[in-house]
Structures are given as C-alpha cells and as structure tokens.
Amino acid sequence: MDLFDQEDKRLSLKPVKEFADLVRNAFGDGRCTCVLCRDGGAGPAPKKPQHTLDLDGTLVCRRFAITAYSDVRGALSKAWESYYKTTLPDQGLVDMDAITVLVGDDALPRLLLLLLEAGVVAKNDEQELLFAAES
Numbered sequence: 001m002d003l004f005d006q007e008d009k010r011l012s013l014k015p016v017k018e019f020a021d022l023v024r025n026a027f028g029d030g031r032c033t034c035v036l037c038r039d040g041g042a043g044p045a046p047k048k049p050q051h052t053l054d055l056d057g058t059l060v061c062r063r064f065a066i067t068a069y070s071d072v073r074g075a076l077s078k079a080w081e082s083y084y085k086t087t088l089p090d091q092g093l094v095d096m097d098a099i100t101v102l103v104g105d106d107a108l109p110r111l112l113l114l115l116l117e118a119g120v121v122a123k124n125d126e127q128e129l130l131f132a133a134e135s
Ligand SMILES: [Zn+2]
Pocket: 032, 033, 034, 035, 036, 037, 038, 051, 052
C-alpha cells in the first residue's frame, strides 16, 4: 500500500478542503479599501486588527467576514479531526508542520499570517507558536 496515496485521499476530505480554501481566500490582493482605510476615511487606518498586511513583501488585505477567530479555529479543528482522527489541542506548542500538511507547503506564509492575525496562535517571548484562546 502506498502511503502517499493514502495521504492524498485524506487531503480530499471535505473539512480539509474547506480549511485549505479558507487559507487561500483569507486575504485579497492589495491594500484594504474599506471605509476605515480609504483616503479621507474617518481617521487613521486601524492598527489592530490590521486590515492591510505584508505577505512576503506583497500587500494583501484581510477578509474579515471569513477570518474571525471562530471561523479559523473552527475550520482548522474540523480539518485536523478528519485528517488526524484526533482533537486539535487547545493549548501548548503548535505543530506547524502537521497543520501545513493540510494546506500544502506553498500556502505556509498565508497559513501562518492567518493563524496569527485571527489570534488562533500567538508567539511567546521565545518566538515559539502556541495555541491561543479567543481574546
Ligand atoms: Zn480596512
């Protein structure tokens, strides 16, 4: 039996695909053009949460409608459960390699940005990634 065949099948599970789609669609191209960010808006662009972000040197805008903590944490835990047949940890160190398997290596920069911006993971003082509770 070929291990890679097995893995490919698990990647086509619906929750895994939905999480990969979320990661792919979480950010739009270019600066945020919402009313808060547009020139002549109601003041300076909000700093936190950030609307416009730097993704490997390219400016992207976060799609807030689909990237709340509960959206991202929910989609990740469903994908995790169907792929690994175990519950996503609530706390502790994040196994980024294991999460990256769900979306593919090329999506890693987006994945990391999404998990941090949605507050699903946070960096500690040692720059390690830990699962975070909703703030
Ligand atoms: Zn904005």
